[in-house]
Amino acid sequence: MVVDMDTNETAVELTEAENELYDRQIRLWGLESQKRLRTAKILIAGLCGLGAEITKNIILSGVNSVKLLDDKNVTEEDFCSQFLAPRESLNSNRAEASLARARALNPMVDISADREPLQEKASEFFSQFDVVVVNGATNEELLRIDSICRDLGVKFIATDVWGTFGFYFASLQKHSYVEDVIKHKVVSNADKKKKYETVSIPTQRDVDYPGYSAWLEFDITAPSYLRKLKRNGPGVLLLSVLQKFRTAHQRDPSYKTRDADLELLRGIRDELLPNSLLSDEALGLIFAQISPAVAVVGGVVAQEVIKVVTKVEAPHRNLFVFDPETCAGYVETIEAK
């Protein structure tokens, strides 16, 4: 079956250099996907370790351009996972400090830095991008950007890592994609035994993704959800606790005030859901951003951006949680109220 997808802007053939560099991935997602990637413009807001990891993966994939947006400076904490900022860039702007190494990853991608605060960026700024990825922002700020992006038809992903725990929420609005449905066709030969042939049928699907507000309105203490929480582990609860901390204190828990912040976190947890599964031990692993966990979450987020841009395969819908205890990565479907 031939699927009729919008194939504009992908008419230009890849150069020989591109074919060579991207050979191993073209063999996975195909030529058409690679051409789509080449036109994609991506914003990464927040150049913490997670931002660096997503940036790396997106640049390697061969998108058109990546803008790095951050008004913060490089701190000691960044050296736990922010490998794009060199040691000597301590106290200088994080986005600018990341430029040289980001460019070295793939000279074919156009990479720029912007040191203005995210809060001061208005609608026209976001309209330049196909996908906007934001990390380290408050819920209030995430809601504002999500609403701008939904007005513009720009795909939006909010993500964060605390220590070894991480999540993302995908606000992709109406998204069309093609996925291969694998079937086994019986190829019978009259005098021989039955044989199977696998056939993959490209199938188009259209899916609606609710906005970020769906998550903020989601009640994790609802009895219907508690059962799920028990089965999947405390990830979603931990996310709630950490976001509440950020909203209340306008910062994240810090290793510098480890014991005091752990006390505050336990308080938020017990207020939200007494006797919950969320152990003190799990709370002890949420400081800074730990490289291997950032690699997992950053890998997952970048793969989602690639899916969104190439329109191949279903982006996860719509809340992803990485549980560092088990290394499970799972998806919760959060519907709009």
Place this chain on the structure above:
Amino acid sequence: MAAAIDGVFPATLQELVKKSKVLVVGAGGIGCEVLKNLVLSGFTDIEIIDLDTIDLSNLNRQFLFHREHVGKSKARVARESALSFNPDAKITAYHDSVTSTDYGVNFFKKFDLVLSALDNRAARNHVNRMCLNADVPLIESGTAGYNGQVELIKRGLTQCYECTPKDKQRSFPGCTIRNTPSEPIHCIVWAKHLFNQLFGESLEDEDISPDAADPDAKEKDGADGDGEPKDDEKENEKGEESKEEKEAKEDTANGNVVRINTRQWAKDCNYDAGKLFNKFFNEDITYLLRMSNLWKTRKAPVPVQWDTLLPEGSSGDQKDVAKQHHKVWSIEECAQVFANSLKELSATFLKLEGDDTLAWDKDDQPAMDFVAACANVRSHIFDIERKSRFEIKSMAGNIIPAIATTNAITAGISVMRAFKVLEAKWEQCKAVYARLRPNARNHFLVPDASLPGPNPNCYVCASDPAITLKIDTKRMHIKELRDEVLVKTLNMLNPDVTVQSTGSILISSEEGETECNEGKLLSELNIVDGVILKCDDFFQNYELSIIISHFDAERDENLFEVVADASQLKPKDEEQKKDTVESKEDEQKTAVKRSANGEGDSKDDGPSTSKRSRPTEVVEEDDDDCLVIEEDEDQADVVVVATDKLSVQSPPKSGAKRKPSEVIEDEDITEILDSSDDEPAGPTKCKRSRLDESSSNPVEVISID
């Protein structure tokens, strides 16, 4: 460097990270990511080993390398790049093979933990054995495309890498390749053999001429018909050929029409494109047509003629055809590419000194062009779908696709597991699988439900390992016993073998000591049914008893088969009677019982390996990061679940509702081959067959058509 900053990690973990010494084996896609995670986490005592150099096609994911590093040592460049992330780390890089004798058990004992990020099974088997010996925990990882996996191997606690059988390489019977191809891969394999016949190291198994002894060509009802061309017909048909060539041909005992020296003949023809083309694609095909029994149930091939494709003087300005990698070339274009690549290859070949030969390499442009063109011409002749050069390269080079994201995720999980290993929280070190699509529980990073213990029948990690070797003792030579069984299949490096009852030395690791035995058949040396051999690989510190079980192999059948558990020995007939459908369904049933991630290996109670000696193997090769990945059984269901959940507005037009009786939506195992060309010092290919207890197929039958 998280561990260098107080308060980031809990204090105990911080200390463990700071003081641990770790080895990273492999600096490829996963290795680069693992090394970055280690230095940033605050590990300061790291060693990394890789024998490979950097290739342009690595740069889409091996992010520690840039364009200016192409051709340099992966281990060394990875070290330099990682040091820029954390100048306080101490990293030792080895540009070397991990199977080299420089890295013995004492080398491995230095480490608190080994993280392996290899791309081939032989090296994995070796590292597995070294870590078992040294009693160092090993975190084993691999990726292929969107799939990744990480597992802990710890002596006495978990399965070892060789506790479960791995899928074998796909192989094809010789007569399928030479006489009756039916899939593009058959023609691609044939084309690679043709390359080797002309320019490469010519192997006996790689004959490309028609096989007159094909059992299919024999008259089935016993009547003496036209199954084989008569000798005089043969002579007639080849009448136009040079005299030398006729002399070079003879019917051998096993019926092969052997060109004693195709290579010499081609050289004598001055590599005339038309002559060579007509021989391979016209005369040989005409010969095949005379084996008329072959074509009673098959579509007969149609020979092609050089002059009709490329009339004299028509060639010229089409040099760019070969550069159109994604286009399916026309048959005329194939002929053109054939001529151009033949010219280039022969020129290079003639410049070689002495007995030097060319090695086929997917990245060598004329070599790849030649195979693509020849495979497509042959496909055209046999009415098989032709493929683009790009697609043929994937198949001929066995390229495993690789992307940055899967490597990042897998390496991340690997180092997350490293923390648990250092903390000795073994129960939390269950294997994890990364998948493209979520399973029925909406997990796509899927931890195993349990930590499977060692397989008591494992021929590597069991306390007194023994295997039964079904072997045709009347046809296998001692040299083959060593090279094919002990080295290639059982992955020993340099074994000593003695006969248990007499103590006499059959194979010695000392060079020259048992050379006189090499050419002898097993039976000649009284190695017959029931004899027990004691094998000892000193370097791997690995001892294995082999119980010989004789069988008479059929034509085109394996000459041997390794069975780890004697109870698996069942009459061959029984297996073959089993219908494919039945066993497929059995597999499906079992699949349901298995854990959520689809890892079914715990069902197996022993590895079984086999090697076909006659059929052709697809020799895998690539530089990528992979191992055998077990497919997720939930995947098929998920497609359906996802369809229901999401507001599907344009349902698939194919509309096929799932009818389990007709459509099997998922295979138990997706076979992903790993590569072997990276470890010249170590053993090479290894073939494993998968067994599935539930299907009562104790040893997998390789389907021969």
